[in-house]
Amino acid sequence: MVSFEEFINIKFDFKDIDEKNPVVGNRDIFWLYHEVVKILFNALNIKSLLEVGPWDGGVFRTICGCKYKPQIYTMVDSWGEQFLGVVTKDYSHIDKIALDLKYPYELDKITGDSTIILPKFIEEGRKYELVLIDGGHKPSVTSSDLFCGWRLVADKGLMVVDDVHSRYLHEMYKETMIFYLQHYKEAFLIKDVYYPKHPGCFIFMKNP
Numbered sequence: 001m002v003s004f005e006e007f008i009n010i011k012f013d014f015k016d017i018d019e020k021n022p023v024v025g026n027r028d029i030f031w032l033y034h035e036v037v038k039i040l041f042n043a044l045n046i047k048s049l050l051e052v053g054p055w056d057g058g059v060f061r062t063i064c065g066c067k068y069k070p071q072i073y074t075m076v077d078s079w080g081e082q083f084l085g086v087v088t089k090d091y092s093h094i095d096k097i098a099l100d101l102k103y104p105y106e107l108d109k110i111t112g113d114s115t116i117i118l119p120k121f122i123e124e125g126r127k128y129e130l131v132l133i134d135g136g137h138k139p140s141v142t143s144s145d146l147f148c149g150w151r152l153v154a155d156k157g158l159m160v161v162d163d164v165h166s167r168y169l170h171e172m173y174k175e176t177m178i179f180y181l182q183h184y185k186e187a188f189l190i191k192d193v194y195y196p197k198h199p200g201c202f203i204f205m206k207n208p
Contacts, residue, residue, distance in 0.1 A: 002044055002129065002156055004208040007190060010043045012036065014195050032195050033134060033162045034062045036203070040130070040158070041066035048072035050121075050128040050152055052114050052145050053135035057097050064101040074108040074128070076117050077135070115141055118148035127154040134162040150204070159204045164192075 014035060037059050040046065049070040051059055054077050063069055079089055091109045098107060110117055114135050131149045135141060146161065153159050191203040 002046070002158060002205070004156075004205065006044060007158070007205060007208075010039060012039060012191065012193050031058060032193070033160075033201060034058050036160060036193055036201050037132070038062050038066055040160075041068050041070075044068065046070055046129045046158075048128045048154070049130045049132065050074045050076070050126075050149070051132045051134075052076050052118070052149060053133070054094060055134070057094050059132060059134075060094060060103075061097050061101065064097065064103055069104065070130070071105050072108070072128070073105060074110065074121075074126075076110045076112065076114050078113050079111060114148075115144040118145065118152065122148060122151050126152055127157070128152055129154050129157045131157070131159045132162070133159065137163070150206075153204075153206045155207050157206050158190075159206075161202045161204070164200050164202045 014032070041063050045068045047070055049063075049072065051074070054060060054075040060073075060075075063073075075091070075094065077091075090111065091107075094107065094109065097103075131153050133142075133145050133149050135145050149159055188205050188208050190205045190208065192200065193203065194200040
């Protein structure tokens with residue numbers, strides 16, 4: 001688990017970031033979400049991870065180059081949607097990254113609707129030290145991912161939510177986060193990671 005002291009000492013400093021550093025594939029862009037993940041896995045020995053919405057494998061590729069790598073890594077995606085010109089149909093591109101970069105642990109790859117899969121994980125009693133939320137962006141899907149994802153966070157674990165400052169999601173996220181803080185005593189908004197012209201992330205810790 002992550003200690004509160006460990007986490008508050010992490011610096012999310014993007015002053016020296018090259019905004020044209022290609023993070024994944026052929027997209028010559030700066031991806032704040034990936035930089036946040038990189039900072040976390042270079043600072044914390046997180047042993048279990050749930051990633052909702054692995055998409056083109058950018059987060060996975062980032063983790064492959066970090067100091068620490070989760071021994072338990074569950075991915076959930078329904079596939080088939082196009083975003084930023086990238087169409088992903090299955091986990092074949094993830095398998096290639098794992099092979100090319102010699103990821104040392106087996107991946108738990110689940111194909112399906114997160115609004116159905118995550119509740120099943122809750123019934124199974126699964127818990128993760130870190131949950132990453134960047135799945136479907138329809139309000140019904142996002143709200144389900146947020147509420148179910150939070151229930152899957154282990155005590156003193158973290159949940160990172162991407163795109164919180166995007167124009168089309170900000171109000172819905174804001175309302176959901178206010179609900180968290182009002183109704184869940186174990187919820188603690190610990191970081192609002194922001195960088196100009198990028199969607200930004202919220203990072204929650206459970207029972208710090």
